[in-house]
Amino acid sequence: MLQDIASGNYSEYLKPIREILVNIGMVVEGLGSSQAKSISLLISKHNSLTGDVVKSIASVSIEEASRLVVLTGILLNLKRAIEALDAISFLFEGGEEPIEAQRKNVKEASEILLKAFGNLEAMREKDLDEVLSRFKLLKMTLGGVERIRSNTLAILIYKMAYNGYCVARVARGLV
Numbered sequence: 536m537l538q539d540i541a542s543g544n545y546s547e548y549l550k551p552i553r554e555i556l557v558n559i560g561m562v563v564e565g566l567g568s569s570q571a572k573s574i575s576l577l578i579s580k581h582n583s584l585t586g587d588v589v590k591s592i593a594s595v596s597i598e599e600a601s602r603l604v605v606l607t608g609i610l611l612n613l614k615r616a617i618e619a620l621d622a623i624s625f626l627f628e629g630g631e632e633p634i635e636a637q638r639k640n641v642k643e644a645s646e647i648l649l650k651a652f653g654n655l656e657a658m659r660e661k662d663l664d665e666v667l668s669r670f671k672l673l674k675m676t677l678g679g680v681e682r683i684r685s686n687t688l689a690i691l692i693y694k695m696a697y698n699g700y701c702v703a704r705v706a707r708g709l710v
Contacts, residue, residue, distance in 0.1 A: 548606060549655075551584045555613065556649050562620060563645040566638065570624040577617050585610050609655070609705060612698040616648050619694040626688055637688055643673050644692045648699035655706050666703040670696050 558577050562570045588607050592600045623641055647669050654662045673696050674683075683689045 545606065548584065548588060551580060552610075552613070552652060555580050555584070555617075556652055559617070559620060559645060560649060562624060563642055566624060566627040566641060569628060574617065574621045574624060578614075578621075581610070581614055581617060585614070605705070609652075609702055612701050613648075613652070616695045616698040619691045619698070620645075623688065623691045623695065626691070637692070640673065640676060640689075640692045641695075643669070643676075644696035644699070647673065647696045648702075651699035651703040651706065655702065660707060663703045663707040667700060667707070670700040670703075 555577055558573060558580075562573050562577070565573070585607065588603055588610065592603045592607070595603070627638075627641075647666055650662065650669075651666045654666065674693065677683050677689045677693055678686075683693050
């Protein structure tokens with residue numbers, strides 16, 4: 536599937552994915568101010584893209600449909616990451632300013648997600664390995680499983696990064 540992606544057969548799906556990723560980066564940069572409108576736009580673009588992919592599954596060969604099913608699964612990871620970012624942005628808007636370390640963790644989770652999706656097209660195993668190790672490092676930075684479980688913001692940051700990790704694992708398995 537990734538060879539098809541790299542050769543341009545899926546460019547009509549990858550372009551909206553890239554737009555969504557750019558918008559995710561902009562939401563992360565604007566944390567602390569109201570991001571509801573930007574996130575609604577992200578969700579709308581994602582729903583539209585997913586709808587297009589699902590419609591295509593019904594009208595193509597079995598081989599092509601199976602590739603699109605994999606792409607739909609990858610898009611589900613993107614949707615989950617957007618939902619986590621939505622909740623993160625809400626927490627950052629609260630009266631109490633989150634600590635700078637948490638802001639850095641959100642940026643790191645965002646970069647993991649962006650890099651994982653970016654490497655779907657590039658198919659560079661070394662870069663995918665870097666995504667996987669950055670995720671493991673972020674998990675340690677957040678304080679491991681016990682501390683993550685007791686902190687709402689850490690849970691959401693972890694979820695956002697985890698979806699990038701899942702995409703990188705899928706991509707790495709197909710390289």
